[in-house]
Amino acid sequence: MSPLSMFMCQFWVLLFMAMKKFLKAHLLLYIIGDLSDNSLTAPVPKFLANLQLLTVLNLSRNMFNGSIPAELMERANQVSSSDQKTDVVDSRKTNQLQGSSKNRQFTHAQLKRMTNNFGRVVGKGGFGTLYHGYDETQVAVKMLSPSPVQGYKQFQAEVELLFRVHHRNLATIVGYCDDGSNMGLIYEFMAKGNLAEYLKDSSRGVLNWKGRLGIALEAAHKVSKHTADK
């Protein structure tokens, strides 16, 4: 083999290895699993959680039954490095989930027990008051007020959205109550309170620019995902 062809041979091997490294590092990290519109049935497979490079998983408009496997939810809620987490989009409506997840629906009496008779208020929003409670872990129970500033339709939209979209920047919904005139939503409890209070609290010190940018980016990411999903 002439020195020139040996050089060319080595060149192609090196180029191939460099390309492989580049693809792995820059492209494959962003694999998007779009399983939407496939009429897929049966439970959502657990092995999807093992696909390390999966960043977005769209399960919308299929006929999956059961809830999203815990392993996948863990990936969706992962807070460390962004390449380890997967955003899971599932378009099933609340009533379609009820069959397999009956424990998501609570009666008013159960909420009363959970919140120790609605004893501790943690906040007030456009839909009504939020109460602290326990359902194995801490929860926040949002009760729809009799005449909410935001209407019943928006309340329903919030329920449907939260059951459909799972994201580490959204409080996970634990369940809901639709018991006569009593309507409520149960969320995981956010122990550190809301961002406005966090920013106002002088004892925490000034949030640096990196932190501010991080919060803005995370919020923008969530909003852009919602908009793209609609």
Ligand SMILES: Nc1ncnc2c1ncn2[C@@H]1O[C@H](COP(=O)(O)OP(=O)(O)OP(=O)(O)O)[C@@H](O)[C@H]1O
């Ligand atoms: N999951 C939660 N854990 C702990 N506190 C919460 C939780 N969700 C809401 N809160 C508290 O209750 C307050 C009201 O929340 P809520 O979601 O009703 O209203 P909002 O998002 O602030 O406004 P709106 O309902 O008008 O959109 C929040 O500002 C926060 O202090």
